[in-house]
Structures are given as structure tokens and as C-alpha cells.
Amino acid sequence: HAKREQAGEPIWFESWMSEEYRESVVLESELREAIARNELQLFYQPQVNLKTKEVDGCEALLRWFHPERGMISPAVFIPIAERSILIEEIGMWVVQESVNQVRRWEGTPLGSMRVSANLSVKELVSGRIVEFLTDVRDRYPGIEQRMELEITESFGVFSDTRVFDALQTLHRLGYRLAIDDFGTGYSSLSYLSRLPIQRLKIDRSFISGDDACSNAPLIETIIRLAHTLKYDVVAEGIEQAEQGESLRKLDCEYGQGFYYSRPIPPDEFEIWYDRYQEESKQSG
């Protein structure tokens, strides 16, 4: 046995545990403290209307600034948080902080900006986040129109009635819903057509690095499918101007990616937005 004291909680390591697993147990216990220690922050990435070039929405992406390890990617710590109810605490923090940001932007040039927050399917299953979002809507009337919730598609999740019911409730509350990473999770078409959603986000694996446009037929099929179901489409992972241009020609409504901006802190986002507005005015 090796014992590590972390935030007062003893952690026991057994000899059968892999190095990777031990590491994740340490991270998990540090993550428990991260909210209280103000180590979490939301970055924002613009979503650009490919036809009008307007930006009326952005995605909130979580960052963990660890005092020793520096910035840790959500791709690393969200799966760890999902192993326990920690993901619920994080989800509520993300929703509250997104709401705070919407309210901070009220009365500024970004006053009509919609913020899209990511929610884990694990949270929808427990139902606590649905209660929280119900409460948020009561506390801030009209906030639901400024918010969108992104749920990642993964195998079979939408056939889970708890997930389906949670989405239904959020829809009735007036929140906009989007399916994230579409095309990677094998949603059954029959469920897809019944989901109370407004938007599909095409996974960036179809877009980024597709210089030869070899995915174009596939992308076009996804866009047609979305439109048949009356959903609009956001393409993720646009890194070059030409990718945005060909997506626009395929009738894709929105684009998101490093070509427009990386995810950045809110003050930088305001500066980016100002400059973007100036540039679009000049180019007509």
C-alpha cells in the first residue's frame, strides 16, 4: 500500500493499479478542489453564420488551470469527472458561469450573443442538472433564449429514456439543444428524428485536414439529413477559408474553428468581436 494525502482525503493505491489509473485518481481528487480554488475558467469560440458572416453565438469551452501542471484539457479531465458525481458539480458550475457571462454582456455590443454550453450525457441521466436549469430559468427570466446546450452523440445514448426525457424537459423550458460531434456516434435515424433539438454539429474529423475535399459527399449527406429533419447545421473544425467557403456552398448555416478564432477568454473574445465587426464593415 502507498498512501497519499490529498486535500485531507487519504487515497489508497493498490499494486494492481496502473500508473495511468493512479495518475487519474490524483487528478480526480485535485479536481474536487478546483472549483473552490477558482481554477476553472470558460473560454469562448465564435460560431460564424457562413452566409451573412454574422456572429450571434459562441461555444463555452472549459479550461482547468492547475497550479503545477498548467492548463489541462477538458478531453483529459471531463472523462475523469464523469466517473463520479463530480461531473454534476462541474456541469452546474459551467451553466452558472455561462449565465453570468450572458448577463455580463447585456447592454454591450455582445448583448445578443448566445452561449452554447457543453453538457455530459452522464449529467442528464442523474437529473440534477435539469433541476438546476429549471431554477436558472426562474432566477433569470428569458435567459433560456440566450443559451444553447450541446450534448455529445455517443452510441445508444438517445435511446436511453432518462436522456430522452431530460432533453424533452429542457426543450419545454425553452433551451435550445444541439447534438455535438455528429457523425461519430451512430445515432439511430429513428431517434434522431424524434429528438427535441434544433441543431446538429458536424464533428470536426470530417472537416479539419480534409484538404482534398474527399469528405464533401459525406458532409453534404449529413447537411441534407439535418435539413430534412428541420435542424440547422454547425460545422466544427474549420481551419482554412476554403473549408468555410465550400461548407457555405453546401448550405451549411454555421461554422466554427481556428480559422475564425481559437477558444479565448471573455475579454479577448470582446476584442476579437470588435475587430471582426470592423473588418466585416470594411469588406462590405
Ligand code: C2E
Ligand atoms: P467539443 O464540444 O466538440 O468542442 C470542440 C473542440 O474542438 C474544442 O476542444 C475546441 O477547442 C476544438 N476546436 C475548435 N476548433 C477547432 C479547429 O479548427 N481545429 C481543431 N483541431 N480543434 C478545434 P476542447 O476545448 O479541448 O474540448 C474538448 C471536448 O471537451 C469538447 O468537445 C467537449 O466534448 C468537452 N468539453 C469542453 N468543455 C466542456 C464542458 O464545459 N462540459 C463538458 N461536459 N464537456 C466539455
Ligand code: MG
Ligand atoms: Mg461542444
Ligand code: MG
Ligand atoms: Mg464537437
Ligand code: MG
Ligand atoms: Mg466533443
